[in-house]
Amino acid sequence: xxxxxxxxxxxxxxxxxxxxxxxxxxxxxxxxxxxxxxxxxxxxxxxxxxxxxxxxxxxxxxxxxxxxxxxxxxxxxxxxxxxxxxxxxxxxxxxxxxxxxxxxxxxxxxxxx
Numbered sequence: 614x615x616x617x618x619x620x621x622x623x624x625x626x627x628x629x630x631x632x633x634x635x636x637x638x639x640x641x642x643x644x645x646x647x648x649x650x651x652x653x654x655x656x657x658x659x660x661x662x663x664x665x666x667x668x669x670x671x672x673x674x675x676x677x678x679x680x681x682x683x684x685x686x687x688x689x690x691x692x693x694x695x696x697x698x699x700x701x702x703x704x705x706x707x708x709x710x711x712x713x714x715x716x717x718x719x720x721x722x723x724x725x726x
Contacts, residue, residue: 622646622715625719625722629725630642631643641694642699642702649686649707650710652686653707653711659679662679662680
């Protein structure tokens, strides 16, 4: 499943999934990640902080203005229709890609699940 964008961020056919659910669910997660990356391109000094809970997946809370803005952009990229699990997984992928670079992120995604 390849997700292309006119921007500099895209997934290859070799990439594993963010969600593990495939189809439209996975496509939405990828759109959310790309939206997060594009947001960071415009907010290079941003430092979004989220709070989560041990052993609970799919429930994160933005802790500062940057996190709220990032979350908003990612939700909009989902068509305003994403689950908490989609948000958490996609946000984790954005943070990994921001820390390590998009090329390294894609390299890891191409290793599969």
